[in-house]
Amino acid sequence: MIYLNQAGFAPEATKHATLTGDTSYTLHANAGSIVKSGECTLKHDDNSGEDAAIIDFSEIKATGSYYFTDGKGNKSAEFVIDNNHYDEALFASIKMFYFQRCGMALEEKYAGVYARKACHCGGGYMLHDKSIRRKMLGGWHDAGDYGRYVTAGAVALGHILYGYEMFPDALQLDLNIPESGGNLPDILAECKYELDWILDMQDEDGGVHHKCTSQNFCGFIMPDEDDLDMVITPVSSLATGDFAAIMALASRIYRKYDEAYADTLADAARKAWNWLVKNPSFLFENPSEVTTGTYEDMCDTDERLWAATEIYRLDKNEDAKRIILSVLELRINLYALGWADVGGFGTLAVINGGAELFGEDLYRRMTLKWLDEADRLKGIAESNAFNFTLRPAEFTWGSNMVVLMNAMILCVAHKLTQDKSYLDTAQYQLDYIFGRNAMDLSYVTGIGERAFKHPHLRPTEADGIDEPIPGFVSGGPNFRPCDEAANPDNMSDKPAMKRYADDMRSYSTNEITIYWNSPLVFALGYFKEYSK
Template sequence: MRSIYVNQVGFFPESYKKAVLNFKASEFEVCNDKGESVFKGNIRHFGTDEISGEDTFVADFSKMIQTGKFYVCAEGYKSTTFEISENVYDKLMKDICKCFYYLRCGDALTKEFAGEYYHKPCHMEMATVYGEENVKVDVKGGWHDAGDYGRYSTAGAVALAHLLFGVRFFNNLLKVKFNIPEVEVNGNVLPDILSECKVELDFLMKMQRDDGAVWHKVTTFCHAPFVMPEDDKSELFIFPVSSLATADVAAVFALAYTVYKDYDKEYAQLLLTHSLKAYDWLKANPEELLFCNAEGSNTGEYGEAEDISNRFFAACALYEALDEKNYFEDAIIQKERLEEYDKKQKLKGYQGDIFTCLGWGDVAGLGALCLLLKDESNILTDKIKKHFEDEADRLCANAKKNGFGLCMEKDDFIWGSNMELLKYLMVLTVADRIEKNDAYKNTIESGIDYLLGCNSMDTSYVTGNGEKAFKNPHLRPTAVDNIELPWPGLVSGGPNVGLQDERAKEVPKDSAPMKCYLDHIDCYSLNEITIYWNSPLVFVMAGLMK
């Protein structure tokens, strides 16, 4: 089928702008919403690439700065409508931030703010510490993690880190208002993003034992059926402590301390106290304590192969927060361990840079961001800057290999491929902050274009944003709430060559990586959502809108 793919939300007037065609044409036009031609240009033939499998043609209209609503047309075919304006991404930004509010657990949602997506209080009971049946703990609150109702310490800490780094790097995030309940401190109202982050921070404090260690997760023993959250009545279990969760929480509490001390010194000090308790536990327990699900339990495991990157993140975060030499020395020790680990990974064929990893599974990049915020020259930070610049250059080189200007390779189209993209866009955003580079900026914009519809599925992977935005996330409440559309701002996992669920097997096996996608509720391997797929998009958009 002949198609013209374009960012379905739109562009800033001065940004790089393109449409991608999958058919041959020599010229294109951009027309306004009245059907009037306002720009004409020639089309460049790119060729066929392995990630889209399409013979692609590129229509560049970057020189067009007129504002309004438009579409691209060629040979009688039209793209979806998009907007060009200075505030083109305002709605998107509000939507992706407010998603966290809709995912709140407990009794936090109100009809005033949730509207038709309100649900009754959920998961209000005390949770049983698994293996200690007589121990009950109050862990109400926080965010539901994904399509299920679990709450996971490492995942929550990483999502928080993305958001809080967004605040530290880009002050404009503090100005985004997305209609959630106000939190007042000492007569002043917290910025919305900090009010929302506080929900998860408060929950993670409840997940910490008195000795400083952090429980890995709280879930029912098995995933709930597709019911509303308040109808999930199975017993809640708190699953064992891990060094992964303890380190990530130590790190994010230290990071949060650097933000909240300017708004609420008492709360910031509480966060720091919890961070130090967690770090002390890590120092007293140097052997890794990883996590595996209990036999028969099928809720999210969030297992990791090592805890070195987590300990590195914690040391870097406390060094940045407190400027104490011992944390820097700890970071150096963990850096050396990471380099040895990375060598082994390279022998297995891993192509990325461990010091720019920004996901839940490898968090060394989050530690690196702490060092970059420190903004000082030392043997560690100078090397970190080089890591980010080298990885950004690799990503820009990838972007030249396909007509979409996408910085991904075929091996990146895994479960949660859109997060792989967003982590890369975070790297490019940080690299562009270290050293301004038009290639970095254009590659970031092409990545956002892809996410918002300039892809061979002709789909915007953010609900409610774009004429052809996906509508059927693998997400329990939106599947059963009898509301036609899900709330806006949810990021889909995206194309995945693994096709690991039964419904996904309807995708032809010989499909190009970019086409391994179905917008279907059953497709948990393609179309689930999660907090740490939304959070990097918040960071990237904050950088793009600065």
Template structure:
């Protein structure tokens, strides 16, 4: 029987602060069994215990004679300037608890002992003032948890200054032992109230493009064999399909089936039903189903702007961080106002900024028609697509981060992370950290890329970008060794790196693309990969693969281009294998910090491989990554705030936390099996790897946002806009079956308006550049996969010509251009055949 009660409650649960899409189900029996404090007598050292210091507080933590020993060197300026704590103490509303511990100090003093909220208002659920002496005392009392359930509370001892009692103190040690916390009465506890709803049928909660591949993932199946797609308005089934591909999904600790309903193409709203299971969330099918999502993924960056007034009903604020910033280690002050706040805090960093800018510009290049001039930013209506306006705002800030010698300062932030406040409330001193080679190379690449894109809209700005790129390139040449230093007394995001080879590769290739000067390729011996902020080599590969004005007669270019193509295809094959092995289709097998970015990055590589080869499997896998991000995942969540039925409502994002609800259009970091924050440890400690995500504002390791997680989502949306064979291919298809194997050959379909030359000038030279190379095979595949762009009458500057078609027909002469021709050219280049045609 369907659990309709739970189904109706799902939306309510999704909105609760404590909800996690992966909360343990069997916690009560564990809690009731005994002591919640796992390391209570310190035989295991300090495991599970930690310290917090600020405002001048200084301390160290160890053990002595089997006791926890906190040595306080300075009590600081606040009562919590020194804390010792035990993290993750689950407290259930109406539960009766007994807290007990032994404690004393090497000097007489006053401290505070409490169990408190781990974030938010830091409210104390129980509190005791403790007057310590050199004689051990036992604290032993019961209390009832009167507040709402909080399974990630923590036991804390405030050992900072207590001016009311004693003021400054000499160095001393506080000893703690025999700590226990027990739930002694849970008769009035409602454990069910903390359990989330987990949908049995997972779909892309935003929707599917009309001609796209559509897959649903099922779990909790017993003996069901079929499913139905139901029109949400008429309640009538429009399609019946079979459950297929039963898979033991160890990463999610569940058994999955898939259901393919790609044949449903009529625009409308639908849901999927399967006997014995709750209906899926409602989703939409349509040609423009992602239009609003795409706009909001970019407009989110406007709401992250720094240094200017933001106009928005919910997230608007006056200009923030407008003070001059101090260059670290000097008395110099510079203006670095502008740019985007990088993440859930208010630091601004050149390295991730470069990735975000590259994603946006290449997203625009992939499909300019998707981007309008009216998404609701101040520049809307100025004649420039808003995505380029938004990228320019970041680029103009990056220019302020270039030092006089051409190097780029690594970042600007305050020394510490701010409280959970709006950006105008962070008023501490701004500090610019030293120049780094990674920031400089990324800066160089970004500026060279920008010079190309803004030439059409603002020649003066384009020249300014190129001049900045030249200056940074000169710095890189003068500083060949890796240079990076992050000051130890600044605790905001480091964005450190172990090597700058990938950044230098990207800069070299991007400078070549901008200038055509082969001197920049002289240092490029092989292709480098990566689309993360720390590994950016694939942006160099993208620059080569999508370059329109290259000198194709150049052997230097051909080598670099072939290496870039090979690098992308090699990655794509691996990603495809991983994606096809998973019922949810994700292209990763390990879930680390920022896994959603990694998945989006993989989708970009897969889509590029599809564009290079024309193979539909790559396109389908790229779409699968988008489906995962938007709901086809084990936690049943659309990871973009404000979209789908269940999406992040409590991101680790200070403006959202200050306002009280999530900013729309932000991609959360996603599943992280490493449990790297208190909320993740509390909610996900019993969960399998693929379900370690929690919609909690304290879960910075799973639920934070960043500009460079949003940007690959934007890029992926562009690349997957036209990735269906029915949309892209104007072809005839012949299928033959031999010994049980099916081979599909795609043949170019020539329209009556096409003028075809019957005479080939050089067999294999599809791009008519006077030689036969990998570029010819690529152009053939592109012309087959996307004839509107690369066909004889295609819109792209590099489309195949009628002479190119004649040259390309090297296999089965006279039967038209097919994928077999591209394969023959590749075989010829690999010396597995001796000549063309064959």
């Protein structure tokens, strides 16, 4: 078999595919001609459990459609060589957020066959006092269920808004959403839909409530059929720290378009920061009566770091600067970009803020940490036949999120250094996501000839439409799967890269989330910017 990026390649890009189970290959143009052929020496690959080799066909630059065959006649997925090969994927991966909107009808002129009725318009009540209700209208459904979570939402916004800050032109797409043609670029209008909901999760004293969900998950029904009461869980320092950071970041980006809204965001960020200062130790545990996703985290130091970096960018707050320096002594992860560990966002804030603002010593310290991680990832990628940045035990729940965040790290390393080896390694991670993997699947719905089709996503299962909504990223292989479709009994004999089930029941390998899509948006946007 030959595995490759089904979304295709730019003409000048480094182009790799992976050959397994045979030693010879032939590259065909769809017009009928043979373009290249060759022999490879196979070597065992631990992630896939297969004997494999890299095919390098970077010298093929003519635009068009192609496919490979191996010596046994097995045909690869078709792919294109074209400068616009990622356009469809970038559009779909951003439009995904519109399809996750809560609290409004998705009209046919924007959603096509995936139109649906408005949902969850009744607001929510405080878990500690049912007499207190808030409108709780809007925001994005977090994942395959209908919950909304501040920490997850802030992280998804962080991936997108840092991307917008670094390469805004690449993300100026017409998304065909209700706000299209307005004052805001479409991607900022989409992000505002989430920001407005998160704003409503803040108390007057600045503290931010952790999540708004039903007490238990509903069944696989359409969102407008979910009539379970929404409950608002208590305030947490995790949510408040992420809130302070994302509101400060957003205030800077939106100021160009709407001064009043930017002021609202900045004031909310300051209130959250003041709450954090007054509450130095305050975490979150899921209340016993609530069984939906917890997003628990027993350390808020990284959230405070991210908040401090963005508050310093907002106001040059010297207390925030001191907190940044003190937190760095704790040796937290300075390149993590997930919901549990957000230290990497603090580093991005320093990188984007620059040495002039943060000081040469701090800027250099954080950029060197970032580049050290990029070098580590590059070394792993050079050691296997998929040019992949994970080892077998690192296929966690949501492994594709880790792959895409690694791509982000490598893109930023390239921006810092202009070293093309970082860009190539970032490209290899996108290759994996779009089909250069042992499942021979594109892990983005609707993108590629062999895209996965059965996400753990309630609307896709309940809408009666065969094809899933395009643009959703699957969680991906999980070394320790734990659901009905993918479990230790039927996965234990499989290598890590094959512990995956394209089955809607498989929440531990095939769910979707907003913060698995957002790093894909960042990476695709960076490649669009670089290819100009």
